[in-house]
Amino acid sequence: MILWLLLLMSPCCLAVNGAAAGLGRIERCDTRCSQGLHCKTKPDYLFPPPCQTPADGLSTSSVFHNVSLSTVMSCEGRQKCSLHLRIKTGLHLAESIHGVSICTVTTGMMSTCRVVSFTRASRQRMSGLQVVVENDCTVVSPGQKVMVTVKTVLSYCGIAWTGTYEAPDCISEDLQRHVPECITGRLSYDVNPQRKELSVSVADMLEDHDYHLRLCHKDFICIGTGANTVIKKEELVKSATLPYSRPLPCLCIEGWSAVMDAPRVQVCPFKERLEELWFGITFDPLEGTLSWEPACPVTAVVALCQEGEGGVCVDLPNAAQNVSREKIAFTKVDPHPRLCMKFTAGSQSWTRCPFTDARFQAWEVVATGRQGHEDVKMLSQIAAEFSVGLCERSKGSAVCQITETHTIHAEKNKAVGLNLTGKLCDSCLQVKRLDVKFAATVVHCLQQCNQSSHLKHAISSQSTWSWTWVVLPAGVLLSAVIIVTVVLHILLTVYRRRKQKRNGGCAFERQTDPAFECVAPALQTKPVVHGGVLVPDSPQ
Template identity: 60%
Template sequence: MRILWTSLLTVFCWCFTEAENTKLDRIERCQTTCSQGLSCRTKGEYWFPPACLEPTADQQNTSVFHNISVSPVMKCEGKQKCKLNLRVKAVLELSELIHGLSICTISAGMMRNCQKISFTKTSRTKMSGLQVTVDNDCTEVSPSQQVHITVKTIPEYCGIKWTSNYQTPGCIMEDLRRNVPECITGRLSYITNLEKKELRINVSDMLENHTYHLRLCHKDYICVGTGASTQIKKEQSVKSAILRYSQPLPCLCIEGWSAVVDAPRVQVCPFKDRLEELWSGITFDPLEEALLWEPACPVTATAGLCEKREDGTCADLPRSSQNVSRGKLTFAKVDPRPQLCMKFTAGSQSWVRCPFRDGIKAWDVVVTSRQGHQDVQLVSQVPATFSVGLCGRSANATCQEDARNVVRVLNATNLTLTGKACSSCLQVKRQDVNYAATVVHCFEQCSQESQDWTWFVLPAAICLSGIIIINLVLHLLLTVYQRRKKERQLKQTDSTLDSVACTTQTQHVLRGSLFLTVPPQCRSKEKVNLISK
């Protein structure tokens, strides 16, 4: 199948290239030519042709027309002043009963156009029984026209005629696009300025001595204007203009045409490959809980909802895929969560857009830690029903659910967790909507063990503080005791020294027979000594 498609594409491209490069024969004036020796001339068309005659036996048994071909030619009077004509070349067997040929063409919405070619009596008598050629190129046609051609004898014999349908070349042919006024569209080239959102457009090969129109439009069945338009006057030496755009959509095109009636138009689309520009404009209706999106351009794609995972992947939600058309897509009853996204797929490419990533959450799980344990509360801004389950973490970071309960929440509801919360997670999903993501809230690692360590560390800290205080008090008492003991020892030493000094002085007074005044503290002792003497 792939080989077949490749072959067809190759043939199509070859035919397109041939149509681009083929040049038509030129004629300065239309005429009718016949075989040498056969004199012929073109007469005016008759409006009411006579009825056909019954052919003779010889005419019934032999073929009158042997070969008839049709080809296009261009009748040109100068540059960009050509018209498209048909050349009909007929080979027939001449007899004295055939006085000429009638070549008629008719197409939808057009009157019949006939060329009446007559042979002189002398020449047809001379060449009777021979094959002769008649060539006429005076049938004027339009590009891309379906023409019905009929070749008959004059006079007309019933049943003896040649008919065929012919499709004239279209304006896609390069030769016509340059020379036939009704095909001249001009050539558009452009330079894009993404920062300023501008397109500088240059026009070449436009119809001479005519103003040229330019505009930006969104291409669909027709090209709908965006409001950006301008004109290039025929007096302008530089055939260029600048148009500004708001968004580089793939269907945003530049359209140009000459200022003549029924002028053909040319379109180029600078951003035709930028499909990523289409996946914006997602809106949410909070009253209807509906997710809405409308393509800015017609595109063949699918759109669906998916759930964003921690590893960055987005898992498709069941029964959410829709084919993208020109109309608006609606996903009814959607739970607005940051994990809920839209996935667009066109061909082999996919794009993910998360409209609630920075939005307000309709509900949330609130966890508060108090006195060594965690209080879990489910808070919702709208009345809703949830499925709540406790699960344990596994080695591959997935959550294997152990149990599931259905909870109805009007404003806020406390959740009672059974068992240890250490290394566990809470899975919550809204049940009263069509599309919802599963929210996983994991608790702190080993919260229960942290609580047991608290009860162990606190008494230990108190005991340690008591020991330190007691040691400080004992150290203070010991210091005071040692200081007082030292003071007492110093006092005793001073008293002994005083007694020794007094005794020495008394003895000195007695030996020298001198009377000295002694310190008061020694007087009592000295008196005692004097009396004893």
């Protein structure tokens, strides 16, 4: 028990953990001593004798020097290698030291000890010299923690070296290729977003074993999303196609060999797609609760904000929550189209506005023009209380300065009129719901000052259009009369000329001008004298 506590609590690690690529190879484990020092290995006593009082001058620092721990690899095939702990001990040999005892203890295992004893002749010959004892027969697993204790034989009280060591983990490429406990296979993939499929290929899988593939959501463990796909060891092409529904950042491809307690490997094709997490916002209209649950573990800040001009969303006070895995909820929320949820992860932010379709909108401000000013009413689908402030907005400023505030209680589905007669021109209404915890502030600007000018413009436009409809037809009619008159005059002139030609060139009209030569009597008659009066004969 004492050894186990030392293993967990000791901060000492006197040797490099051997995680570097390319571990040393041994053909078989063995114990080696310095040249000239003959030694042999045997199991330690089952019940070791009690320690003895050391002679003068013997101490841990004077006996043990340069004790080091490392990892070597023993292989029987390309994928059949095992890890061994190499313990190299340097010590100052004395006649009272007959050998060394090396004990190792690992998690969940009992202590294992072996004794390396020196022959009497060799230790007498090399007494007083620095010697080295090396043993590499302790088998360890990848990533395993080991506590090592080296003592002298005979055992002297208080003279012992103790250290801890952690074997290299499977992150070493050398282990991933040759140690069965670390062989996971290497996964590569192609994404088909149109068909929502992942084409997965496997390389360097464990020989003579089938291989499993699946999609899973990665958290503390990778939780599967469907059935496993098995790649048979006989298949020449080690590949499979896996369909997916959403490209979530925690959606991973997991693969492992078909052996007991096989290590697994995951690759996550969409780990950068954080924007896929900001969906699934729900609202309970009865409770007024706005909630969201992350589909993947994520470190983010979720806040309520009000969307303003230019798409900028301003955070509401005291409306932010940190999120990692659990569902978050905001209670007593007013479902207004300008109320949004902002997600911030790292230096990036995303905004989602769940009420933009006005499906859950509970109230609105309705304005109608009447008698030169706007008639403004509040229409609410639920019984609610509102703060209505009259404010003025300066030119070039987006800030509305409140001049007076009123509290209005609205009944369900009953319009509440706001008496604004005599109020200042170009003023605005700032409306906010009071009976909830989180609400947007809505500004509705009035236009009553411009009603007269708008009316004059409308009347002027109407008069212009009226005169246009009178003058335009009259002009068309006059043009038609002139055209008809000209055509008739031309026809009459042509008719007269044709008739004149038919009558010999003279017209029947009475001529008063003596210059006309075509005036002649139609018949020649002789004058008859009657009593001295000359009377012309009457024509027959």
